[in-house]
Amino acid sequence: MSLEEEEVNRRANEKSARRKAARDKMMTEKTIEKGLLIVHTGKGKGKSTAAFGMVMRCVGHGLRTGIVQFVKGRWDTGERTLLGRFPSLVTFKAMGEGFTWETQDRARDIAAARAVIVTGRNAPDELITAADLVTEMTLVKHPFREGVKAQAGIEF
Numbered sequence: 001m002s003l004e005e006e007e008v009n010r011r012a013n014e015k016s017a018r019r020k021a022a023r024d025k026m027m028t029e030k031t032i033e034k035g036l037l038i039v040h041t042g043k044g045k046g047k048s049t050a051a052f053g054m055v056m057r058c059v060g061h062g063l064r065t066g067i068v069q070f071v072k073g074r075w076d077t078g079e080r081t082l083l084g085r086f087p088s089l090v091t092f093k094a095m096g097e098g099f100t101w102e103t104q105d106r107a108r109d110i111a112a113a114r115a116v117i118v119t120g121r122n123a124p125d126e127l128i129t130a131a132d133l134v135t136e137m138t139l140v141k142h143p144f145r146e147g148v149k150a151q152a153g154i155e156f
Helices: 003-029 047-060 078-083 106-114 125-130
Strands: 038-041 065-069 090-094 133-136
Touching (some): 047 065, 065 078, 078 090
Parallel strands (some): 038 133
């Protein structure tokens, strides 16, 4: 190894050590432990997928988790099938009447929505204010617009 390369490595290692020290200091200052209200909203795909990813993480750590699924509540989803294998860790409640364009009953849809705390797109400002973490999914492109039907493993 040349002297020049050794010098580049030495500087890179020093920079990395400073970064690690700063990160370690920051982590020691984070002391609050609490439950979090997490909102995934927006017109883009991935809201439920992100939430189920967190559920998988909880199950992997042996933590109990509760799920209330509203819109896709009547669908036979892969998530419900998989998580049903962990009844001691996961409580799964399908509460919804289905997609609003399926039910065709606005009054019933509103009544059902009022019995559920958090749902997907168009999260109200009050919910966003109350939340600890908010992520908005943005639709850029979706195959449904090109005539591709919903697929097992992708949408449900």
